[in-house]
Amino acid sequence: MIKVSVLYPNTEGSRFDMTYYLKKHIPMVQQKLGTALKGASVEQGLGGAQPGSPPAYVAMGHLLFDSVETFQKSFGPHAETIVADVSNYTNTQPTIQVSEVKL
């Protein structure tokens, strides 16, 4: 299983519309990717390790796939549509990472 993590940095002036993300963006991604998408999770940053410190990321989204190949095959044809929607909920430049799920 692999996880595609999209990490939205908590920079000065960063905007992130969690309602749009949860109600519009993620459902659209789920609909486009279909059964290739094995799971989705979303978190909103609260803080860092020190009490009162800001979170490194204002939000994180994670998508699960059986393999890198099924991710690429399912995401590729819809990449343009999905990426074009990002500016509707954030002005940040997300860090994207593909990981192997170990536990």
Next chain:
Amino acid sequence: MIKVSVLYPNTEGSRFDMTYYLKKHIPMVQQKLGTALKGASVEQGLGGAQPGSPPAYVAMGHLLFDSVETFQKSFGPHAETIVADVSNYTNTQPTIQVSEVKL
């Protein structure tokens, strides 16, 4: 539900012993935190958004708790022991973030 994410950066010369992390560190954390810990997940970084690009994080660990309060109450008394074990599997300085689980 809240998620505590520990993100280990993929810097030059970074060392991360995934076997130790999975077989020793995480089981020790699970044992210390007991029933306050509602779940744990671990990922190993494979790559970034561009084919062939390196992952931002060599590894990520995520711990689930009912609330920030139950995290602090369960983690606090064992923080020193848990943090002291980190140098056994990595030389990186992890980014730690507390997030609210939205999906």
